[in-house]
Amino acid sequence: MEEHLQKSRTLIEVLPYIKKFYGKTMVMKYGGSAMVEGELREAFAMDVVLMRYVGIKPVVVHGGGPQIGELLRRLGKESVFVGGMRVTDPETMEVVEMVLGKVNKDIVSLINRHGAKAVGLSGKDGDLIKAKKLSLPEYEDVDLGLVGEVERIAVEVIEALQAGGFIPVIAPVGIGDDEGTYNINADLVAGAVAAALKAEKLILLTDVQGVLDEAGELISTLTLEEAQALLDQGVAKGGMVPKLRCCLEALSGGVKKAHIVDGRVPHAVLLEVFTDAGVGTEIIG
């Protein structure tokens, strides 16, 4: 019985969060360990389904890194990386698109199995993600091939699905005005989708604790200015740099809050959304 009473208390403690986020959209970048380890996967799916049932409108954007490498290897294609990005020739792009399509449906099934109705989308569906060739000033003379960046998001297909009660799950493939297919960083897509939907939250699931300060300690909360300073002063390094940039862009695009959370913690999303715990860093717009 005590256990049950404890349960009631928990529900009641969560109530203020439920009220606060009722009817709001949250965009999650799903990737890393949370996408490959069995238990973490199940936990993530439950989190998404729970969000939907307590009145939140979740949107999932996913990557597909390890699986892509594996299929390329099996097909005997070696990948070259420049600045952390895979140089993508048309043949590689085809493999990327196939793998992302498969990963997309796996996530859709995973969520459906837990009792909601997810529908997978690539950026080609309903012209959701219009893309163009990524231009990186620092690699001006390298041709990255079909690596793209978001040009604009057409939210109509997302809205049609949400109106029908479905949860959109998005693969980061863009379609160019030149009809080319582009491989886009999933964080960037999540940020752009969140901004286009004026989401309440952008949540990036990562395989690190969050943003660390110079002493290597986790920073719980950052203002937009503080986050910018971390970038300017070079405190943020490596993979954290594009993640922070993407959060800042989302915030200036109208998103209320961005979160970089530790996807290795089960139910990290739930903890971030429904408790004061927080399992990472929040950046306030």
Place this chain on the structure above:
Amino acid sequence: MEEHLQKSRTLIEVLPYIKKFYGKTMVMKYGGSAMVEGELREAFAMDVVLMRYVGIKPVVVHGGGPQIGELLRRLGKESVFVGGMRVTDPETMEVVEMVLGKVNKDIVSLINRHGAKAVGLSGKDGDLIKAKKLSLPEYEDVDLGLVGEVERIAVEVIEALQAGGFIPVIAPVGIGDDEGTYNINADLVAGAVAAALKAEKLILLTDVQGVLDEAGELISTLTLEEAQALLDQGVAKGGMVPKLRCCLEALSGGVKKAHIVDGRVPHAVLLEVFTDAGVGTEIIG
């Protein structure tokens, strides 16, 4: 952190119940200790608000016993009881209606304070409860005065309020075709409202553990037939008799399940709806 993880686990355990009851109506008879003791009151209000936010449509029906007696006493009016019912002359009825009106608004405020929007109704509002003089075969020769029973429920006003996102809170006052005002037992009103709304659940909050068997042990689950047998064989006694009868009527009127729960346990409703614990007896239709 462990505490937070525990919280997540709880939410996830509750998810199947949330999915199951999404969009369903639940009618609660609110009374007894749960209505008078401070902490229990707060807990009940939170339960109702939580229900609404996770997609359930709660309807509250309340009584007002102790407060009525008190005001009558202060006005120097002595009450006579026959078969557990207060003989109600017009002057008494006026006091009953005033007290129930006050109690109604107290409950409305209580719920609103916890973040939902409740609206109080008496059976006169929108002709919600059409009533007639109670006819009790066993007290044929006693005039109980303005004690009534439900003739029909006009759900339009409830539906108009639910469409606007409001939680109806109902005082058990009926209006006769003879334009008389009738005092009706709140359990009966709750049962009739639940049947008229084809509710998923009828939940009667009481000050006892639930239905007891001959050995005085709590019975967790009863079928309609078993409940009928308890009545027929006289195992159910006293105040439990009308409660069981009202549950049986609701079930035969289309309600899925009826619950007689112990309102002295904080968050009894939550426990009953969202856990396997159960804090009383459920009767399955």
Place this chain on the structure above:
Amino acid sequence: MEEHLQKSRTLIEVLPYIKKFYGKTMVMKYGGSAMVEGELREAFAMDVVLMRYVGIKPVVVHGGGPQIGELLRRLGKESVFVGGMRVTDPETMEVVEMVLGKVNKDIVSLINRHGAKAVGLSGKDGDLIKAKKLSLPEYEDVDLGLVGEVERIAVEVIEALQAGGFIPVIAPVGIGDDEGTYNINADLVAGAVAAALKAEKLILLTDVQGVLDEAGELISTLTLEEAQALLDQGVAKGGMVPKLRCCLEALSGGVKKAHIVDGRVPHAVLLEVFTDAGVGTEIIG
């Protein structure tokens, strides 16, 4: 037959008024003789029902003066009045709320009996009337207790009921941000509700002929400026002062016209709305 022809002529004479007010909201302060004398009560109810059927959206706000005093007396509580207002301690407030609740349902029944569907509301329902302690510069050092003034009106519950075809009947009880219950002057509530709904008309039913000039003659029509002058020059006296003030506030809040009418004339509202007769004073915004 002549009688019937006369009837037709009357209907036709009324047609321009019906066209003019079709779909408009009118807020009536109901009180005084019109609320206590049998025939006047019936006449008022018919007027309200007729209004609804010819396309007007009536809203009724009522007081409850005499009945409150009576119950207080029976409970042995003496009332102190300051500046025409009853000093209201918590115990008095409880009695006020009970009486107003009873009066509210009586009016609801009265209207329903004539064929419309009324629903009673207190300011607590749907947080309709947010109130605060009345601050009166002239009685700075007197504590009037729980006498309040309107802080804001939340029209959602009114609109939900009107959308369902119901006529709202409002008791002038407010709820504070401090969760306190406040007793508010019904004229003030009617004025605030009319302003919040941008009503076509605010109609105050009184027990006087209307606004009188210095010679004691009835003034049929006043502009906003003229009404202000009557206040400034002290021509308006006693109970007429707050009524005029409330009309002026409603008009500056967007109400088209305010009427102070003689509720002792049967069907005073009908006469005011549907004929050129007028049974009191109109103030044009």
Place this chain on the structure above:
Amino acid sequence: MEEHLQKSRTLIEVLPYIKKFYGKTMVMKYGGSAMVEGELREAFAMDVVLMRYVGIKPVVVHGGGPQIGELLRRLGKESVFVGGMRVTDPETMEVVEMVLGKVNKDIVSLINRHGAKAVGLSGKDGDLIKAKKLSLPEYEDVDLGLVGEVERIAVEVIEALQAGGFIPVIAPVGIGDDEGTYNINADLVAGAVAAALKAEKLILLTDVQGVLDEAGELISTLTLEEAQALLDQGVAKGGMVPKLRCCLEALSGGVKKAHIVDGRVPHAVLLEVFTDAGVGTEIIG
């Protein structure tokens, strides 16, 4: 003042009728004196506008007799009548259609001038009246030409206009599956339209007192069976025969009541609908 009070009383007496007919459709056959005499015309238009404003949905069907004859005469075309019907060759039909079109717009303007929005329709508009050549057993060997009878009514255009708040005014011209234009008796069209709309009332405006019994006395009320008997026994004669038949057909098609009223009485419709007077004969289905 007394006059104004009288007005109020009239409105209140009318209220039960307004409640009863709220939201109901009434189809009126408009013709005879009511269509040609100035004052009667104005009175009819006011009646229609009043009906619309008190929540009734009026539909007007009109004839055009005298005007047709006049234009034919001016064009030097002599008309032959068989069994009360004009033998209609194509050239005559053209004149009929032109005159009815003009009459239609006159009625539309008349109603609009009194403050509603009428829209004229012929049976060709939206294929409203599908017609076929009238077959009269008693005149088997006479070719009446383009005299038609109703085959079916397509109510869509009426409903589209009513949804927009417009009052349909219908000229009795039908369109054949053979694309021919047919002149149809306006009473028949009114009856068929009333049946297709499941109208509350069919009201035929005539230039007689109503249905008379053998002694020449007005009959106020007839049952369906009594009306049939009057026809069978030959008591009903001349122009009354088709009118009675058309009423009987409408009643068996689902119309609640049919009225044959004296259009020479100003506001005859109003008297019939809103008073107990009645200015003709009602036939109860």
Place this chain on the structure above:
Amino acid sequence: MEEHLQKSRTLIEVLPYIKKFYGKTMVMKYGGSAMVEGELREAFAMDVVLMRYVGIKPVVVHGGGPQIGELLRRLGKESVFVGGMRVTDPETMEVVEMVLGKVNKDIVSLINRHGAKAVGLSGKDGDLIKAKKLSLPEYEDVDLGLVGEVERIAVEVIEALQAGGFIPVIAPVGIGDDEGTYNINADLVAGAVAAALKAEKLILLTDVQGVLDEAGELISTLTLEEAQALLDQGVAKGGMVPKLRCCLEALSGGVKKAHIVDGRVPHAVLLEVFTDAGVGTEIIG
């Protein structure tokens, strides 16, 4: 088979036009040969029906010139023309209205026979065309009688019919605030209706090739400025002057493009809307 393949190719060539005009309103002035010659009439009706089925919202405005003259002649009424306009006394106006009503229903039937649902309107229906006496500076001292110009267009009735899937067909009869009936030039009505509906296209069907230059060659495309110049320099002459003026007014009223097309070519509208051919002159706003 080759023929069928040709058919497919045609459909595909037309697709870009269908996409471009999907959901757009086009107002056509229908008159001249296209209205009197059998084959051209059928072709026009098919064009209108096709437009509706491929998602365009057509509105037809028609004149009635020759038929009016004929009936006047038959009635022995001589018409006087001033500046190309018929001096219209009340008796003439009556004839005009009757003829236009007949013509209107003929067009309605014509369109319906080809499978759409048309509904005819005069400017009196729903007060569609409010008119006033035409004031022509150049004929200041001549009284043209009931010749009118458009004062305002009330689009509600058009929109109610379009919402029901109907095609409005409009006769150029206006109703004055003085309740007078006015005969208005159909081109002017078409232009005003197009402007009021913010139409995609205004298409005037004429009996000439289009706008000619000084050398008598057809001009395919004109800018607003070039069209104005043609008027200013007197290159446009005779009946083309009012047509051009009406196009310019429509364009400045928000219409995208105006077309003066040769109605003697079968399917001229289809050619203009769905091919690059063009059979006349387009004026670009």
Place this chain on the structure above:
Amino acid sequence: MEEHLQKSRTLIEVLPYIKKFYGKTMVMKYGGSAMVEGELREAFAMDVVLMRYVGIKPVVVHGGGPQIGELLRRLGKESVFVGGMRVTDPETMEVVEMVLGKVNKDIVSLINRHGAKAVGLSGKDGDLIKAKKLSLPEYEDVDLGLVGEVERIAVEVIEALQAGGFIPVIAPVGIGDDEGTYNINADLVAGAVAAALKAEKLILLTDVQGVLDEAGELISTLTLEEAQALLDQGVAKGGMVPKLRCCLEALSGGVKKAHIVDGRVPHAVLLEVFTDAGVGTEIIG
């Protein structure tokens, strides 16, 4: 000009078909040459876009045969075929799903490039295709692995997309109640989807002329009974057998007509839907 006139004539000839199919759903199985040859692909996409713009609701179901074989070969996986079906182990299924996902997005892009908005779906999206292991009586002792058949179609996601104006493009991947992924014959999926949507037409694009009789001549039209006879008598052979069966099932499931058309003819769908030509065999339900 003659060419343009020819165009008009074609549009007009097509009009009856457009009217007939307005608002109807048509399900197309897309595959074979029409899916791999450049010009045929473009022609198909145009056909689908045209259908949508003339009011038809197209749904596309596709296969992916050749591409699957190619990737399997590149991955060094040999396929075994039993009864025309690929034995599908989990690893093969993964490849199948990846390839179908890629093919799906190619078709989506192809259609979008021609001006409509397509959205790709697999049977996992919104649990669209619930599948189970295919049971083939004739191969009882062979385990075909993850080859499935349709158990039920959940049309909600299709309807949500159609409501938003999108064209659904479906890959024939099913999801089992056992959460397994199943490879299903695309013809079967098209048939089941058509039946679930009560489609007007099921159109199977093939690489043969149509159904041939014993003499090898094309049969233009078959009744359900005749088609059954062809199967029973063994006249239908090879790949035609399952196609005919699938058509018969669709017809008995409520589809109006099924077509087996020659996808090697450009615009075969257009020809079949909009002309009398027909490029294959139609089977009438």
